[in-house]
Amino acid sequence: MRLVRALALPVAVLVVLALVPKLAVDLPYVFQDSLNTPGTLQLLALCLVFGGLAMTYDLLFGFTGLLSFGHALYFAVGVYLVAISLTKWHWSFAEGLLFAALVGIVLPAIFGAVSLRVGGIAFAMVTLAFAQAGSILAFKNPFGWTGGEEGLGTDYTKLPSAFVGIFNTENLYWLALGYAALVFVIVRFAVGSSPGRIWQAIRENELRVEVLGLRPYGYKLICFVLASFLATLGGIVYVLLEGGATTDVTSANFTLTLLVMVVIGGTGTTWGAFLGGVLYTWANQRLGDASSSHAVSSLPGVLRTPLGQPLFVLGVLFILVVFFLPGGIARAGRLRRALRLS
Amino acid sequence: MNVLAVRDLHVHLGESHILQGIEFDVREGGVTALLGRNGVGKTTTLRALLGLVDRRGSISLAGEELAATATHRIVRRGVGYVPEDRDVFAGLTVEENLRLAERDAEPRYDLVYDLFPELKERARQPAGTLSGGQQQMVAIARALLNENRVLLVDEPTKGLAPLLVTQVADVLARVAELTTVLLVEQNLGVVQRVAHDAVVLDTGRVVHVGPARELLADRAMVHRMLGVG
Amino acid sequence: MSTFVLLTITGLGLGALYFLIASGLSLIYGLMGVLNFAHGAFLTVGAFAMWFVESKLGGLSTLPRFLVGALAGLVVGGVFAALVELVLIRPLYRRHVEQVLVTVGLGLATTALVVAIWGNDARPVAYPSWLGRTSTVFGAHVPNDRFVLIVAALLVLGGLTAFLRGTRYGLIIRAGVENRAMVTALGIDVRKAFTLVFAIGGVAAALAGVLGNVYFTTADPNRGTSLLIFAFIVVVIGGLGSLRGTAVSAVVVGLVQQYANYYASSGLGDLSVVLLLGLVLLARPRGLSGSLA
Numbered sequence: 001m002r003l004v005r006a007l008a009l010p011v012a013v014l015v016v017l018a019l020v021p022k023l024a025v026d027l028p029y030v031f032q033d034s035l036n037t038p039g040t041l042q043l044l045a046l047c048l049v050f051g052g053l054a055m056t057y058d059l060l061f062g063f064t065g066l067l068s069f070g071h072a073l074y075f076a077v078g079v080y081l082v083a084i085s086l087t088k089w090h091w092s093f094a095e096g097l098l099f100a101a102l103v104g105i106v107l108p109a110i111f112g113a114v115s116l117r118v119g120g121i122a123f124a125m126v127t128l129a130f131a132q133a134g135s136i137l138a139f140k141n142p143f144g145w146t147g148g149e150e151g152l153g154t155d156y157t158k159l160p161s162a163f164v165g166i167f168n169t170e171n172l173y174w175l176a177l178g179y180a181a182l183v184f185v186i187v188r189f190a191v192g193s194s195p196g197r198i199w200q201a202i203r204e205n206e207l208r209v210e211v212l213g214l215r216p217y218g219y220k221l222i223c224f225v226l227a228s229f230l231a232t233l234g235g236i237v238y239v240l241l242e243g244g245a246t247t248d249v250t251s252a253n254f255t256l257t258l259l260v261m262v263v264i265g266g267t268g269t270t271w272g273a274f275l276g277g278v279l280y281t282w283a284n285q286r287l288g289d290a291s292s293s294h295a296v297s298s299l300p301g302v303l304r305t306p307l308g309q310p311l312f313v314l315g316v317l318f319i320l321v322v323f324f325l326p327g328g329i330a331r332a333g334r335l336r337r338a339l340r341l342s
Numbered sequence: 343m344n345v346l347a348v349r350d351l352h353v354h355l356g357e358s359h360i361l362q363g364i365e366f367d368v369r370e371g372g373v374t375a376l377l378g379r380n381g382v383g384k385t386t387t388l389r390a391l392l393g394l395v396d397r398r399g400s401i402s403l404a405g406e407e408l409a410a411t412a413t414h415r416i417v418r419r420g421v422g423y424v425p426e427d428r429d430v431f432a433g434l435t436v437e438e439n440l441r442l443a444e445r446d447a448e449p450r451y452d453l454v455y456d457l458f459p460e461l462k463e464r465a466r467q468p469a470g471t472l473s474g475g476q477q478q479m480v481a482i483a484r485a486l487l488n489e490n491r492v493l494l495v496d497e498p499t500k501g502l503a504p505l506l507v508t509q510v511a512d513v514l515a516r517v518a519e520l521t522t523v524l525l526v527e528q529n530l531g532v533v534q535r536v537a538h539d540a541v542v543l544d545t546g547r548v549v550h551v552g553p554a555r556e557l558l559a560d561r562a563m564v565h566r567m568l569g570v571g
Numbered sequence: 572m573s574t575f576v577l578l579t580i581t582g583l584g585l586g587a588l589y590f591l592i593a594s595g596l597s598l599i600y601g602l603m604g605v606l607n608f609a610h611g612a613f614l615t616v617g618a619f620a621m622w623f624v625e626s627k628l629g630g631l632s633t634l635p636r637f638l639v640g641a642l643a644g645l646v647v648g649g650v651f652a653a654l655v656e657l658v659l660i661r662p663l664y665r666r667h668v669e670q671v672l673v674t675v676g677l678g679l680a681t682t683a684l685v686v687a688i689w690g691n692d693a694r695p696v697a698y699p700s701w702l703g704r705t706s707t708v709f710g711a712h713v714p715n716d717r718f719v720l721i722v723a724a725l726l727v728l729g730g731l732t733a734f735l736r737g738t739r740y741g742l743i744i745r746a747g748v749e750n751r752a753m754v755t756a757l758g759i760d761v762r763k764a765f766t767l768v769f770a771i772g773g774v775a776a777a778l779a780g781v782l783g784n785v786y787f788t789t790a791d792p793n794r795g796t797s798l799l800i801f802a803f804i805v806v807v808i809g810g811l812g813s814l815r816g817t818a819v820s821a822v823v824v825g826l827v828q829q830y831a832n833y834y835a836s837s838g839l840g841d842l843s844v845v846l847l848l849g850l851v852l853l854a855r856p857r858g859l860s861g862s863l864a
Contacts, residue, residue: 121811128800412755
């Protein structure tokens with residue numbers, strides 16, 4: 001009975017979200033067009049993907065206390081490997097998918113094994129370094145595979161027809177929804193399991209876990225690989241949604257925005273991270289739209305210019321949240337422990 | 343006349359309620375010993391008085407309420423501190439350690455070098471290369487440079503060889519002639535030598551207040567409260 | 572041989588640039604425990620203040636225009652950093668987590684603001700032509716800006732060391748890096764030292780912005796962020812809070828980057844730096860100088 005009650009809300013939300021592409025509903029200011037239009041569905045799908053990605057970061061940071069500055073790398077792996085394998089190597093969709101997923105397990109296993117040998121700031125910096133290496137590779141365009149600064153479009157002839165074309169945006173929306181739901185279920189299941197409880201114990205007091213005779217390293221590695229693999233899956237959905245890969249997803253800024261998403265939403269509560277990811281993505285897009293709208297362009301220049309930059313508004317908003325909304329920030333105790341600051 | 347009056351002092355660290363309503367007074371001109379077994383909250387009490395940990399309650403220094411005051415201001419009101427692990431700055435020289443501690447217009451270098459002539463010789467030596475005993479001298483010297491209303495001294499003889507313990511006790515006796523002292527000390531011989539009053543803590547509460555001599559003479563009480571003898 | 576000399580001096584010049592940014596980062600973390608993600612913003616602010624002032628002084632000849640612009644950059648950078656500390660960091664005293672988060676938000680917001688006002692493209696900057704000319708050293712033709720960078724970094728290193736060893740605030744900062752709480756227990760208000768350290772870091776980063784404008788010939792809103800990552804790597808390799816470690820590490824990183832880029836393949840230099848970080852941290856998690864990481 002309790003299980004049914006616990007599931008009721010998430011399932012209800014899922015059902016409502018699944019129905020969205022069929023709803024000809026207008027939400028003024030929230031979205032430009034009504035809910036069932038491709039433009040709005042595209043944005044919603046993007047929100048769902050980042051909501052899912054934020055949940056994977058929360059698993060790493062919010063639950064286990066692993067402050068990684070390189071989580072975006074595994075997302076980028078999903079994005080780029082699908083694009084490259086389909087467009088440059090001419091593999092089939094299934095092959096590209098499997099390849100990206102496989103790398104999404106093997107790569108974090110290797111990198112995680114190396115990075116987790118240190119903790120605190122050293123760990124954060126090593127993850128940053130690995131991600132930076134990935135970004136450099138993407139820009140360098142080795143063998144012409146990544147497309148360098150210009151990015152790489154995905155060869156749409158390789159994609160299943162259900163995902164191609166503007167009228168199939170609703171299919172992509174459902175795929176994104178499926179991804180977010182999958183991540184939610186897996187994360188909730190994982191943190192409730194016995195390794196999950198150890199992760200949270202590690203976050204609270206790693207020394208105590210060691211004293212109990214357990215080796216934190218192995219548990220941290222499992223968490224790292226799981227979170228990274230789920231991020232790679234998100235990258236795969238993303239590249240289908242956006243039709244290609246760009247270097248944006250490899251930047252340090254991108255990883256920082258993950259942190260912003262999760263903190264605004266509230267760490268250590270999967271719902272919070274999901275909400276943070278959705279809100280941030282929505283705001284980023286809508287602020288960009290608003291800057292070209294009539295309402296904003298009629299503002300005096302002093303207000304118009306800064307408001308035209310979504311990152312400015314979001315950055316300021318984030319600062320305000322840090323100062324005045326300790327609700328999401330209350331979980332930030334993890335950052336302190338993760339960094340072992342005094 | 344009380345130099346320090348502590349009422350209803352509470353300290354929480356994480357989920358632990360370390361100090362649960364501490365109350366005691368420190369008489370002017372004397373040495374008050376703060377005693378108790380390991381872990382009862384003696385060091386935490388001193389740190390709370392200085393504002394180094396978050397605390398609730400009333401702390402008044404010669405009538406002035408300090409519970410909401412920042413550490414550096416409390417110290418400037420005339421509270422000296424000799425911490426448990428000395429906490430001298432290893433990368434600074436002895437002379438720099440002392441210079442950093444200067445507060446008054448005329449720091450009492452004569453007094454300090456009279457008590458600790460060795461510090462004058464080792465002025466240029468990095469404090470990190472000093473022995474434990476020498477670092478203890480620096481820590482005490484630091485607190486003596488300025489005129490203070492009260493000195494908070496935390497286990498000054500910890501980890502020192504017997505000869506040094508005696509030296510520190512001598513220094514403490516001399517210091518007690520100049521300033522009121524609140525002394526946390528496990529070594530009952532030292533307490534016997536210098537302390538006038540005793541305050542005993544047990545699991546975050548004060549369980550006994552009285553003349554030090556009386557307490558130390560009562561072996562049964564000493565055993566029960568301090569777990570020794 | 573002449574190529575090697577050119578590479579070495581360029582590497583030292585880059586190292587100098589990294590040091591200018593990293594020195595402030597290192598001090599701020601060492602003293603305050605704050606990972607300042609807004610440090611790149613100090614560089615950007617300094618760089619664009621210089622460009623802006625220069626653009627208003629079109630009538631003047633190049634040298635005074637450059638000097639006034641550079642000075643403006645330094646002043647604005649220092650003041651901005653001090654204000655950031657007073658308004659955003661100080662109120663969050665002892666809440667290290669929130670302080671770091673605030674710097675993240677500020678870093679993002681400042682770069683976005685600069686882009687909003689001046690656009691995303693790099694803007695050419697005026698500087699005396701002899702900076703762009705080359706001098707011949709051991710047969711190598713080395714652009715003069717490299718020498719200026721190296722001299723600037725040495726001056727900053729010397730100045731900072733003298734400040735730390737010779738002044739009361741320097742003493743307070745050195746002690747505070749070791750044990751902040753004990754410094755307050757000596758009756759010293761460390762918060763003033765915090766603002767000072769931020770201001771110093773701001774000026775040094777602004778200097779990096781000004782000289783970076785010369786080195787790259789343009790003012791670029793995204794340069795602060797990309798250099799910041801390297802500065803972090805330099806600081807972590809050298810050991811957080813150690814000025815000497817930062818200096819050594821900056822030189823090593825600059826040189827490795829140049830040599831690898833040339834002798835291995837272009838772009839490999841950046842990867843080598845990343846590799847270097849990984850190796851150092853795995854061998855010595857506290858960085859080369861062994862300071863607290």
